Amino acid sequence: MQRNAERFLIKLLRGISTDHIETVRDAWRALLSDQEEAIPVIKKKLNSNAWKNNPPGPLPKYFGILLALLSEMDGDAFRQEVMRLGSIKLHPVHRRTLNVLAKRLEDAPSVYLAETVPVFIAIDVANSRRVIRNLQRWSKTKGLSLNDVTRFDVIAERPELDYLGRYNLFFSGIVLTQPTIQLKGLISWIETLNNEVTFYHEVGHHVLGHSEGGQVAEQEGEANAYARSMIRASRPVFFFVVDVFKKPLKLVLKPLFPQSKRNSKRAT
Structure with a gap:
């Protein structure tokens, strides 16, 4: 269910903000195991006006984690999201994060x-x-x-x-x-x-x-x-x-x- 994906995504971001390894690891694995439900939830989170503004606290980490997780799940969805985000206004901090992670599009597993x-x-x-x-x-x-x-x-x-x-x-x-x-x-x-x-x-x-x-x-x-x-x-x-x-x-x-x-x- 999508509610489970939302719950695990909240858990993931909470673990990132507190640097709690086990919380991040368990939530990451849970989201990867249910990609069909998780991908729409991640895309919804990325489709937020928050990324346009000065990022307080752990927000820069959240943006990078969401993109990295999407790239692990679905290459096409990640590519589409990179293109969408690249065409809209982003705070310079998030713009740099996007540019770094966009390089993953050039990589293919050996x-x-x-x-x-x-x-x-x-x-x-x-x-x-x-x-x-x-x-x-x-x-x-x-x-x-x-x-x-x-x-x-x-x-x-x-x-x-x-x-x-x-x-x-x-x-x-x-x-x-x-x-x-x-x-x-x-x-x-x-x-x-x-x-x-x-x-x-x-x-x-x-x-x-x-x-x-x-x-x-x-x-x-x-x-x-x-x-x-x-x-x-x-x-x-x-x-x-x-x-x-x-x-x-x-x-x-x-x-x-x-x-x-x-x-x-x-x-x-």
């Missing part, structure tokens, strides 16, 4: 995982075809669940980014980073393994219902455990060999590198 989860890959990511193949393989790992994940965004790895992956707590989306140059040989293999672990780690935050991923040590530990279980399912032969030689290697390497430390970026 692939869908589990048939329904879109993947968007930045143009400066190296070897996007290989990235797609890897994501498709990882997403089929036995025991992995992508239920309610809204999207994957693969962006270029940059020195200023302090993460390899990130779980969007509000909207159940996942961001992954990839190199901008094509790697080869052993370096490429290690990079792929690291990216696979990051993929499982971020999915783990989602599956386990974490609300503060990357900020709470206990949740990080749980996401790491989930990633370990998935990587073992994905690469059973490799981990059998690792288990066999792990102790002998430790005994050999420990005297050689007593002070060694591994510096790496952390998935969050």
Whole structure:
């Protein structure tokens, strides 16, 4: 019923205004699951004179959230709404938001995982075809669940980014980073393994219902455990060999590198 969609939309906006992660996430998922009823309610909310005036309080956030949600639901409806809003008077703050989100019209998913989860890959990511193949393989790992994940965004790895992956707590989306140059040989293999672990780690935050991923040590530990279980399912032969030689290697390497430390970026 449309009343349910209205109720969940009010709940979503209330969660945005209070920065309450669980409220936003639950309302977002509920609206996505009932798109037929939700789309007219969102369009009605966007068809308001409020966007013409100086936006008080959380109103700028509301405008962006409504547009982002519509873009996730229906590309044609989003395009029509962008064109309509672009032709009427808007406050400059909302005009900037509209211009930023309108860029989504230029994007098309590179692939869908589990048939329904879109993947968007930045143009400066190296070897996007290989990235797609890897994501498709990882997403089929036995025991992995992508239920309610809204999207994957693969962006270029940059020195200023302090993460390899990130779980969007509000909207159940996942961001992954990839190199901008094509790697080869052993370096490429290690990079792929690291990216696979990051993929499982971020999915783990989602599956386990974490609300503060990357900020709470206990949740990080749980996401790491989930990633370990998935990587073992994905690469059973490799981990059998690792288990066999792990102790002998430790005994050999420990005297050689007593002070060694591994510096790496952390998935969050």
